[in-house]
Amino acid sequence: MLTDAHLKYESQKLAMNYFRVALVLFGAQLVMGLIVAIQFVYPGFLFEIFDFSVARMVHINALVVWMLFAMIGSVYYMIPDETGEEAVGIKLGKLAFWVLTAAITVVVLVFIFVQVGSGSEASIWFINEGREYLEAPRWADIGIVAVILVFYYNVFATYIKGKRTGIMTVMVANLFALAGLYLCGMFFTDNISMDQYWWWWVIHLWVEATWEVFVGTLAAYALIKIIGAKREIVEMWLWIEVLMLFGSGILGLGHHYFWIGTPEYWWEIGALFSALEPVPLVAMFVHVLYDWGKEQGHAEAKGDAKVINNTPAMAWIVANAFGNFLGAGIWGFFHTLPQVNIYTHGTQFTAAHGHLSFFGAYATILIAMMYLAVQGAYGIKRMTMTFKTKMSLFLTIFGVLGMAVALTIAGYEQVLVERADLGGGWDAFFTAQNLPWYIQAQGWRLVMGIVTFAGFVYLAWDLLTIGAVESAQEESEGAAAAATA
Numbered sequence: 001m002l003t004d005a006h007l008k009y010e011s012q013k014l015a016m017n018y019f020r021v022a023l024v025l026f027g028a029q030l031v032m033g034l035i036v037a038i039q040f041v042y043p044g045f046l047f048e049i050f051d052f053s054v055a056r057m058v059h060i061n062a063l064v065v066w067m068l069f070a071m072i073g074s075v076y077y078m079i080p081d082e083t084g085e086e087a088v089g090i091k092l093g094k095l096a097f098w099v100l101t102a103a104i105t106v107v108v109l110v111f112i113f114v115q116v117g118s119g120s121e122a123s124i125w126f127i128n129e130g131r132e133y134l135e136a137p138r139w140a141d142i143g144i145v146a147v148i149l150v151f152y153y154n155v156f157a158t159y160i161k162g163k164r165t166g167i168m169t170v171m172v173a174n175l176f177a178l179a180g181l182y183l184c185g186m187f188f189t190d191n192i193s194m195d196q197y198w199w200w201w202v203i204h205l206w207v208e209a210t211w212e213v214f215v216g217t218l219a220a221y222a223l224i225k226i227i228g229a230k231r232e233i234v235e236m237w238l239w240i241e242v243l244m245l246f247g248s249g250i251l252g253l254g255h256h257y258f259w260i261g262t263p264e265y266w267w268e269i270g271a272l273f274s275a276l277e278p279v280p281l282v283a284m285f286v287h288v289l290y291d292w293g294k295e296q297g298h299a300e301a302k303g304d305a306k307v308i309n310n311t312p313a314m315a316w317i318v319a320n321a322f323g324n325f326l327g328a329g330i331w332g333f334f335h336t337l338p339q340v341n342i343y344t345h346g347t348q349f350t351a352a353h354g355h356l357s358f359f360g361a362y363a364t365i366l367i368a369m370m371y372l373a374v375q376g377a378y379g380i381k382r383m384t385m386t387f388k389t390k391m392s393l394f395l396t397i398f399g400v401l402g403m404a405v406a407l408t409i410a411g412y413e414q415v416l417v418e419r420a421d422l423g424g425g426w427d428a429f430f431t432a433q434n435l436p437w438y439i440q441a442q443g444w445r446l447v448m449g450i451v452t453f454a455g456f457v458y459l460a461w462d463l464l465t466i467g468a469v470e471s472a473q474e475e476s477e478g479a480a481a482a483a484t485a
């Protein structure tokens, strides 16, 4: 991550900058998560110094922002490979990067320093727009839109100028939808049902439609790079997934419209279409593992099984296939029918699903892209796992799974005690939170959060050092081979 010496294109160098900021924000996200988790167990922690609500807000906004940075980085990294061209508006692109990074920094500082106060038109513009995950104030919202327009121009114009692969075609169309949806979270209405109605267009149609298609394009690209998968095969899968994801994902939106004051027909629509959502996730899973197995088979037939030229990235892609299926597919499906959701809605069960899905479906593949970029930046032919790579894989995956299990147990207790037994309501909410199953589960979440954080430390350390280590090793191997020849 420390150099970009071997990258030929400015677009890819810019990508490295996006990845670097993404990594820093990822770390900040986890620190905030730890603070919130401590406050669950010891409610007096940082009392009146750093509010639960603010730490939680920074935790999940930093999550969204680091992922967007890593996504933009991934696109800038792929553009030259896929189109054969330098990004056309690269100067503007570089400027946009600094503007975006500065704006995000200001927004976070304001969140941290202005924690309490009344809400007004001015606070919407300058402090906080008040929509979970998208809390940036309006000035920043407008700035973000401007920066994204520059980014989109770069992607689109380069696509038109260069080779138009299937991967890029899907990418360009999908990014248009992804960016356009952001606008749905930018206007304010006094009616909370209406406000939530539109807010879900961003949140749900991002993570369950456009982001999923986006990671489909990344997986397709990465599989070609890492194992030399056949383009026709990965692109065929990609088109199938696009069709299915948009099919189930768009009307699947209904699973957020059960209890917010929208008409009751959403019960049936939400139940049916969101229940179908795991189908494309299974297809993605099959896609990655099938391609991998197939390429491995070809290679073995040729007597060379070592076709994986970046094992850290490949390991994270496999983690992605499993994680997406488990976190989004299984944990999502659990609570997606209105008959179930009436009990689980807004419990820790939701948080279990939120963690497992965001990590499994998105963090994993974006980390894989970072390893690919490091390989390119150091000019390494075949990158292998270091001890740190293995530690980071093990600790983050084990930690996040552990957190999800703990939260699932807490959620289960809430369903039984708060909802089923006591019939919901204010008192029931607090009774359920004070029983041992809940308290112990929150304790375990904290422990597993620390494990996750330790994994992150290894990850950052590895990303910063693996390039130098592996290129030195390759050089010495090359020298040894030359000496024996």
Ligand code: HEM
Pocket: 132, 207, 208, 255, 256, 274, 275, 277, 278, 324, 327, 328, 329, 331, 332, 333, 335, 336, 337, 341, 344, 345, 346, 347, 350, 353, 354, 355, 357, 358, 361, 362
């Ligand atoms: C990678 C894809 C996904 C991500 C990142 C994701 C993430 C999330 C998050 C963070 C929430 C909580 C939102 C809030 O704060 O209120 C949520 C809610 C929900 N998700 Fe997902 N999700 C994904 C896919 C799915 C899928 C495929 C399904 C169903 C098959 C699903 C079903 C649900 C339901 C029913 C809720 C509402 C929970 C409640 O009523 O409290 N999700 N999701």
Ligand code: HEM
Pocket: 030, 031, 033, 034, 035, 036, 037, 040, 056, 059, 060, 063, 348, 350, 351, 352, 354, 355, 358, 359, 363, 400, 445, 446, 448, 449, 450, 452, 453
């Ligand atoms: C150090 C590890 C982490 C800890 C201790 C932690 C802790 C927390 C806590 C305490 C909350 C508030 C839950 C609530 O209000 O009930 C939360 C929310 C959330 N965190 Fe984390 N987190 C960690 C890592 C992550 C990771 C790696 C991701 C995803 C990649 C993530 C995604 C989320 C999401 C999406 C929410 C909102 C969930 C919802 O509203 O349903 N967190 N986290």
Ligand SMILES: [Fe+2]
Pocket: 204, 208, 252, 253, 255, 256
């Ligand atoms: Fe959803």
